[in-house]
Amino acid sequence: MLFRDLQIAFRQRAEIMLPVIFFVVVVSLFPLAISPDPDVLRSIGPGVIWVAALLSILLSLQSLFRSDFNDGSMEQILLSPYPGSLLMLARIVAQWCVTGLPLIIISPLLGLLLHLETHVNWILFISLLLGVPYLNMVGAIGVALTIGLRQAGALLSLLVLPLYVPVLIFGSNAVISAANDLPYNGQLLWLAALLVMATTLSPFVISSALRVSCSYR
Amino acid sequence: MSEQNKTWLWFHRMGSPAYFYNFAGLLLPWCVIATVILMLIGLIGGLVYAPADYQQGEGFRIIYVHVPSAWMSMFVYMVMAINGAIFLIWHIKLSDIIARSSAVIGASFTFLALATGSIWGKPMWGTWWVWDARLTSELLLLFLYLGYIGLRAAIDDRRVAGKAASILALVGVINIPIIHYSVVWWNTLHQPASISKFDNPSIHIDMLIPLLCMALAFKLFYLCILLINSRSELLEQEKRTQWVKELVTSS
């Protein structure tokens, strides 16, 4: 399953780049919108990167189950004897490698764009490493619920954004306090705890949500 | 009959739609009367008899509306989540109806809590919106409600909408404490703690009584709305059955 998803993903290279490009564009908008001077950027930088990461994850989630849902392979997945949650875990990991990982890898680069010092960049990298998988998993729950609907995009963000708030708070704050040389490992621990919770619970929720949405057609 | 299976019998009888419909019909008038009485007591108590707060003067009287609606917004979401769980696990259609009928009133309570909160903020801090921990988590709760209602509206098939919405309610209810904690933690980070005298200042006894009356009145009001809505949902769902046919053609 995981192998298949990676295979599929690498066949559509263009689509992989889309969220990453969106991520870079959004981040580079902020200096233009607010002000180019380094101190301002340094203070808002972490928040900007986190919000941009969140939005690009949301964008990339739109297509997550859609192709499977349309060509019928989602039905076969649901009917396979393997437990649904295991399959879904594989799907999310594949999705994370395709969309989450590029964002995380490129984020230190954007950190430089916003004049963040190297050690702050490092914390940014770690916080994204812990936070983005959570965004992927919780987002996948939203996608599973809205898969068969007409204007799923808008509804997806409404469902998922409140659930993203804790990670956004802890993530961006970890980086800000790192910038002001305050202790940040508390926030990182919180991110890790949220991630563990999501990894254990969300696959089960996703598979039952998909079972419900599939019976809708 | 032993006590145990008497309650089971009641629960079972409650399950049968026709019985619930009539039972709700009987309960409704009493419920409305009780709500009105309690509301009056609470209002008179709160607006007239309760002494003015030494610090905030008369302005604090908004608490009699703000705090009950904030409590209710949380209470209704809990009811929706619990009923969602019951519906998903035991497929009892009645609990889906209860969850479905409470969504809108729950959202209105959350909206009221926000509105009265910001109106109360104006005289106290001079600004309409204060990024206070409780108000912010109230705002996020409103988004959860809107998401719930939006999801339920977007799916035409009644059964699937019920299941999908119940899953969302459960996911939401797990996240509410996390959201609340992170917002409170975030709030203490950015603002000195002194301002957080906001929610319940040391309550004087005869300030407290009207507050409890109002809270109870709100609960009963919610019950009335719930009864009316679930009766119409029940009719909608059981429209093919015999008892609906008689009821409709006779009335």
Next chain:
Amino acid sequence: MIFPASGDVSVLSTENLSYEINDKLILQGISFSIQSGQVLFIEGENGSGKTTLLRIISGLMQADEGHINWNGKTIEDERIEYNQQLTYLGHSTGVKAELSALENINFFSALSGLAQKENPQAAMKRVGLDSYQNTLGRHLSYGQQRRIALTRLMMEPSQLWILDEPFAGLDKKMIHDLQSLFVKHVNEGGLLVLTSHQHIELDRVETLRIKLEQ
């Protein structure tokens, strides 16, 4: 090859299934019972609920009332075991556009969790697609995609086949091959549930029929 898995006769039965779609009761009191070696034919015009009935039987959808038993136990309790014995082919072929024909087939058999009865190349040869092994799903016609989906019937030793319009989009020769495959499957103790527009006769096989009115 008799089905080693169950050996004894497996029974698929339903009790007064009913399903309503926006105010119209399209399935009412559907009850039937078929066992190994039998075929169930579901006839009816378009929109008479054939597909919905198949999806309910396969467990994709849940009926309003009534339930489905596989070997005496309801399919909700025995989901894993039921899925192991089931192959479901719906209207949509389930072929991924980005994967090649061969990769699709290997993925299906991996998903079904069953040993491959026949190696993929031989199966593709039997449906006449052996020269298309590496073409991507995107470049295959609907008929070809259906034939790839049909190779699953040759590959998976599942006992219960639920097929929605299996003959749609196939040429004469393929329909004949398919019919002989069905007969072979049923004679070896398999079960077959299918829907079709045309009236298909499967010779020397015990067939039950259900007519769905509009």
Next chain:
Amino acid sequence: MMEFLHMGGYAGYIWSSYGIVMVVLLLNLFFSWRRHQTVLRRLKQLHSSGNNES
């Protein structure tokens, strides 16, 4: 009575918030009641005219 309405200078805020609460609650009540009536009417029409249909 005037003093009561004046509410020690906060009249505007208090009455507006109470007003909003009352309006929203009554709206809820009204819409739920109306929905109940429309459902009853629709079903009556469905059943009385459509006896043969279902």
